[in-house]
């Protein structure tokens with residue numbers, strides 16, 4: 473059955489911008505975060521404390537996290553792959569952090585420079601230290617519906633990594649179709665495998681729209697009871713070096729779908745669409761939200 477309320481995790485300021493080759497000013501990121509909050513988004517992933525050599529665009533994570541005009545009732549979160557990242561994030565008073573692993577061995581190696589087993593070993597002290605500081609930890613699992621290097625990924629592998637992260641203390645596991653290759657039945661099958669170990673209310677869907685399947689996949693997992701959805705305003709994102717790669721499913725499109733299904737979000741779609749229009753103009757990118765484009769035209 474469909475959930476009554478869905479919490480959106482807005483990742484535009486992080487996932488949406490991390491691959492942007494042109495520098496985006498801290499000021500622009502802060503305005504984006506502020507506008508998203510004004511539109512009613514209650515959870516904003518604002519920055520990533522990763523190596524600036526690996527991801528230069530997130531190099532101002534500290535400035536972003538400390539510059540936010542925090543609004544009550546909104547969680548501002550950041551990615552922290554290791555202790556160094558967590559220490560940086562804690563210094564800024566971060567409310568929540570996230571560690572990120574994957575169900576594919578080669579993707580883990582390319583993304584965070586270690587094996588799956590090593591990544592889990594590294595996350596253990598990060599989770600422990602965050603919990604001691606009273607900061608909840610979200611866990612990402614990437615490549616849940618396919619890997620750019622290994623192709624098909626077994627649902628059992630996704631379940632295994634998710635279960636480990638959950639047992640290590642992540643309060644929620646976000647299932648990432650990193651390259652957007654999934655289709656609805658595949659998404660359902662993967663979710664069912666994970667749900668054998670983790671309750672549905674502890675799982676989130678993080679779908680990219682590379683093959684135009686993200687909304688269909690979301691519909692499929694919403695039907696199964698998923699009630700947390702990661703998305704990025706205007707569908708921001710995409711790797712400039714991977715041909716055809718695109719961003720997360722657009723937040724505006726997700727909100728339109730949810731409201732049409734009678735599912736509450738507490739998000740003001742007009743303000744969200746205006747935010748998507750503003751940020752895409754600011755960074756000179758096409759608006760990849762169909763709903764956003766239609767709203768601004770009408």
Ligand code: HMG
Pocket residue numbers: 487490520521522523524526527553554556557558572583584585612613614615647648649650678680
């Ligand atoms: P490494 O090179 O193995 O780490 O990288 P290291 O510990 O050997 O450190 C190497 C250098 O990086 C050192 O600097 C460290 O100080 C520095 P040097 O001595 O050479 O000058 N360093 C750091 N600097 C700042 N912050 C830190 C940090 N850690 C080390 N936290 C590491 C390992 C994980 C750091 C690296 O591989 C990395 O930063 N990777 C980033 C990967 C990334 O950000 N990917 C995108 C996010 S994941 C994603 O988008 C998927 C998701 O959206 C879900 C989905 O769609 O599926 C979440």
Ligand code: MG
Pocket residue numbers: 487648650678680720
């Ligand atoms: Mg992603």
